[in-house]
Amino acid sequence: MQITVLFFGKVADTLGERQRVLDFADTDMSLFTLRQSVLGTAFASGALSRERVLMSVNQGLTQEDRSLQAGDEVAFFPVFSGG
Amino acid sequence: MATVETLLLPQALDGQTLYRRFVEANRGAGAIVTFSGRVRGETADGAVSHLWLDWYPGMTEQSLTDIAEAAAARFDVLALLVAHRCGEVQAEDEIVFVAAASSHRRAAFEAADYLMDRLKSEAALWKREIGEGFARWVEPTAKDADDLKRWT
Numbered sequence: 281m282q283i284t285v286l287f288f289g290k291v292a293d294t295l296g297e298r299q300r301v302l303d304f305a306d307t308d309m310s311l312f313t314l315r316q317s318v319l320g321t322a323f324a325s326g327a328l329s330r331e332r333v334l335m336s337v338n339q340g341l342t343q344e345d346r347s348l349q350a351g352d353e354v355a356f357f358p359v360f361s362g363g
Numbered sequence: 364m365a366t367v368e369t370l371l372l373p374q375a376l377d378g379q380t381l382y383r384r385f386v387e388a389n390r391g392a393g394a395i396v397t398f399s400g401r402v403r404g405e406t407a408d409g410a411v412s413h414l415w416l417d418w419y420p421g422m423t424e425q426s427l428t429d430i431a432e433a434a435a436a437r438f439d440v441l442a443l444l445v446a447h448r449c450g451e452v453q454a455e456d457e458i459v460f461v462a463a464a465s466s467h468r469r470a471a472f473e474a475a476d477y478l479m480d481r482l483k484s485e486a487a488l489w490k491r492e493i494g495e496g497f498a499r500w501v502e503p504t505a506k507d508a509d510d511l512k513r514w515t
Contacts, residue, residue: 290500363400363458
């Protein structure tokens with residue numbers, strides 16, 4: 281299944297990209313698994329802190345146990361900083 | 364129900380023009396309170412030349428609307444306007460403008476105050492300060508969190 285992943289703020293800066301389209305053979309996947317595959321390295325190196333990265337599915341804030349469906353738009357970003 | 368308008372602006376924000384339009388649209392109001400927020404040219408790290416406000420098209424606009432609608436439900440106001448910049452904002456430029464119209468002053472003052480406290484912590488924006496020799500992503504401060512608690 282295809283998932284579009286967007287990055288904002290420091291998360292985009294750290295990864296050096298703002299968007300990635302991923303195709304998974306597995307159709308039963310949680311946001312936890314996706315986050316690990318996309319941000320696992322940055323968490324391990326300390327470039328990003330797991331506690332400071334929020335996530336959304338189809339523009340709604342959500343938690344890591346959320347299951348994903350084909351066509352979902354997932355985003356990872358830091359806590360908001362306001363204006 | 365109060366009239367609520369929110370604007371997310373990638374280009375210049377002109378509070379004066381917004382103010383005149385707001386007054387025109389709310390001629391019956393006894394009180395209008397406005398707040399204009401500007402980019403500080405100095406921080407602890409040095410002189411700031413500009414900010415980059417990253418945003419998530421759709422989610423960011425929705426966050427402004429949610430905050431403004433919560434204010435409209437909470438205070439006895441006739442109209443609210445929230446305008447926020449995104450993208451590159453130069454030092455000393457206007458970054459946010461809010462206006463509140465009500466029959467009497469107290470509700471307008473409180474609504475503007477509430478809008479700003481929530482915008483500072485909950486607007487879906489990510490701020491980067493850029494100056495000579497430094498650039499850093501800014502996260503909400505403990506002060507921002509305390510300001511937000513005033514309304515809980």
